[in-house]
Amino acid sequence: MKVLVINAGSSSLKYQLIEMDTEQLIAKGLCERIGVDGAITHTVEGGARIEKQVPFPTHKEAFMEVIKVMTEGEGKVIDSMADIKAIGHRVLHGSEIYKQSTLVDDKVIDTIMALRDLGPLHNPPQAVAMRACREVFGKDTPMVAVFDTSFHQTMPPKAYIFPVPYEYYEKYSIRRYGFHGTSHRYVSLRYFEFTGSSAEGSRIVTCHLGNGSSIAAIKDGRVVDTTMGLTPLDGLIMGTRAGGIDPSVVTYIAQKEGFTPEQMSDLLNKKSGLLGISGISSDNRDVRAAAQAGNPRAILACSLLTYQIKKYIGSYAAAMGGLDAVIFTGGIGENDHLVRAEALEGLEFLGISVDPQLNQQASRREAVFSTPDSRVLAMVLPTNEEIMIARDTLELVNSL
Numbered sequence: 001m002k003v004l005v006i007n008a009g010s011s012s013l014k015y016q017l018i019e020m021d022t023e024q025l026i027a028k029g030l031c032e033r034i035g036v037d038g039a040i041t042h043t044v045e046g047g048a049r050i051e052k053q054v055p056f057p058t059h060k061e062a063f064m065e066v067i068k069v070m071t072e073g074e075g076k077v078i079d080s081m082a083d084i085k086a087i088g089h090r091v092l093h094g095s096e097i098y099k100q101s102t103l104v105d106d107k108v109i110d111t112i113m114a115l116r117d118l119g120p121l122h123n124p125p126q127a128v129a130m131r132a133c134r135e136v137f138g139k140d141t142p143m144v145a146v147f148d149t150s151f152h153q154t155m156p157p158k159a160y161i162f163p164v165p166y167e168y169y170e171k172y173s174i175r176r177y178g179f180h181g182t183s184h185r186y187v188s189l190r191y192f193e194f195t196g197s198s199a200e201g202s203r204i205v206t207c208h209l210g211n212g213s214s215i216a217a218i219k220d221g222r223v224v225d226t227t228m229g230l231t232p233l234d235g236l237i238m239g240t241r242a243g244g245i246d247p248s249v250v251t252y253i254a255q256k257e258g259f260t261p262e263q264m265s266d267l268l269n270k271k272s273g274l275l276g277i278s279g280i281s282s283d284n285r286d287v288r289a290a291a292q293a294g295n296p297r298a299i300l301a302c303s304l305l306t307y308q309i310k311k312y313i314g315s316y317a318a319a320m321g322g323l324d325a326v327i328f329t330g331g332i333g334e335n336d337h338l339v340r341a342e343a344l345e346g347l348e349f350l351g352i353s354v355d356p357q358l359n360q361q362a363s364r365r366e367a368v369f370s371t372p373d374s375r376v377l378a379m380v381l382p383t384n385e386e387i388m389i390a391r392d393t394l395e396l397v398n399s400l
Contacts, residue, residue: 001019001020001021001085001086001394001397002017002018002019002020002026002078002083002084002085003017003018003020003084003085003086003087003088003390003393003394004016004017004018004084004086004087004088005017005018005087005088005089005090005386005389005390005393006087006088006089006090006129006133007089007090007386008059008089008090008125008126008128008129008130009122009125010034010035010121010124010125011032011033011034011035011036011125012030012031012032012033012034013030013031013034013059013062013063013066013129014028014029014030014031015028015029015030015031015066016028016386016390017070017077017078017084018386018387018390020390020391020394023387023390024045025045025386026044026045026077026078027042027043027044027045027070027075027077028042028043028045029041029042029043029066029069031054031056031062031065031066033056034056034057034058034059034061034062035056035057035058036056037053037055037056038053038054038055038056038057038061038062039051039052039053039054040052040054040062040065040066040069042066042069042070042075044074044075044077047074048074048075050069050073050074050075058128058132059125059128059129059132059133060132060135060136062132063132063133063135063136063137064136067081067136081137084137084141085141085142085397086141086142086143086144086393086394086397087133087137087141087142087143087144087393088143088144088146088389088390088392088393089104089126089129089130089133089143089144089145089146089389090126090146090148090182090385090389091112091122091123091126091145091146091147091148092119092122092123092126092147092148092149092179092232093112093115093118093119093122093123093147093148093149093177094112094115094145094147094148094149094150095115095118095149095173095177096153096173096175097111097115098111098145098147098149098150099150099153100147100150100153101144101145101146101147101150101392101393101396102144102145102396103142103143103144103145103396103397103400104130104134104142104143104144104145108145109127109130109131110127112126112127112130112145113127118173118177118230118231119231130143130145142393142396142397142400144389144392144393144396144397146182146388146389146392146393147181148179148180148181148182149177149178149179149181150181151178151181151182151184151185151223152176152177152178152179152181152184152216152223152226153223154222154223154224155176155178155223155224155225155226156224159176159224159225159319160175160176160177161175161176162174162175162176162229162230174230175230176226176228176229176230176234177228177229177230177231178214178216178223178226178227178228178229179212179214179228179232180208180212180214180216180228180330181223182385182388182389183206183208183329183330183383183385183388184206184208184214184216184218184223184226185388186383186384186385186387186388187206187208187327187329187381187383188204188206188216188218188221188327190366190381191204191325191327191379191381192221194366194379194381195325195377197324199220199221200220200221201220202218202219202220202221202324202325203217203218203219203317203320203321203322203323203324204218204323204324204325204326204327205217205218205312205313205316205317205323205325205326205327206218206327206329207309207313207326207327207328207329207330207333207343208329208330208333208383209236209309209328209329209330209331209332209333209336209339210239210330210331210332210333211238211239211240211282211283211284211331212232212238212239212241213227213235213236213237213238213305213330213332214226214227214228214232214235214236215227215235215236215309215312215313215316217316217319217320219320224319224320225316225319227243227244227312229244233268233269235312236305236308236309236312237273237274237277237301237304237305237308238273238274239273239274239275239282239283239284240269240270240271240272240273240274240275240276240282241268241269241272241273242268242269242272242273242276243273243308245268250264250268253267274287274301274305277297277300277301277304278290278295278297278298278300278301279297280295280297280298284305284331284332284336284339285336287301287302288302288336288338302338302339302342303342305339306339306342306343309339309343310342310343310344310345310346310347313326313343313344313347313350314347314350317350323350323351323352323376324376324377325376325377325378325379326344326352326376326377326378326379327379327380327381328340328378328379328380328381329380329381329382329383330383333380334363334364334380334382334383335363335364336363337359337360337362337363340354340359340362340369340378340380341354341356341359344378350376351374351375351376352370352374352375352376352378353370353371353373353374353375354369354370354371354374354378355369355370355371358370358371359378362379362380363380364380364382365380365382366379366380366381366382367379367380
């Protein structure tokens, strides 16, 4: 069965076509500048790469072009749209309503849109994309929504309740939700496959590090805590996001600068993090290069990131009563050996011993980089959120 995986943004649409009999990627691509002008990049696995300008007034035209490029010319990988048997959609926020992946109908789309206050940048375009997708593919092609928040729904109340008046949890569902759940789920499952170990009795920390970053404590295969909160702003310093800070910083800056809530949100989400500290870039690679060249603010930004990762690893080890493995994934986690080394430095008391040479060789592949005598495994496991979305889609469609 061929499954199309969709990750939609307000002006973009990423896609992958996967053959689920073998779990092999067939083709992938990106539609950009939807609502502005439009461009598509389409790549056949092991084959042609197509780039062209195409008008995309809405997501509907983008989906139509995806079908066209996959059924015609150099990019052809299927004979017709009918070859795509199901579609899986990544959705940011499911609140407490969707604790697992679900088949999509009109009510589900309406609910995803209604959760826009919790995911204002992601939920609305994802709901819009689902409607456009149904228009193009028709209601007979099953669709599945896979939520970033669902894997974290196993957290106990002591981990997800914020200590504000309880009525706000009851009235508005204000709590810790966590994100990147599909990635944390993939790498934790891959860890058990890779090591041949059982989920029962396991205690692992998964570090998804990229432009957006989060860390999860996973005990017995279930999340017991994670760094992101009500929204993806909480937790670690990120590319442009501040992460967790004293709430009084928000009100103090707002009072001093005369900022509205919207302006403060913009400051904390788009102008802070590595960009705000370094003054150079939101891209870790640029900040790291500047730090190696001696830029003091870039050095500080890098130190903030690795120090915070270290703190969360230690605190989650304490929360779980021990630690079996620390797993790095995501663009930074998979590629920056210095981040991995600095984050784990000084954690020998937990039983972590890193082999520097193995760590340098571990980037961009599945690898253990702890020493043979290390009590805790240190690993790189490249994430694959798309295959998790495709697997959930296949499972739910087969249950129909």
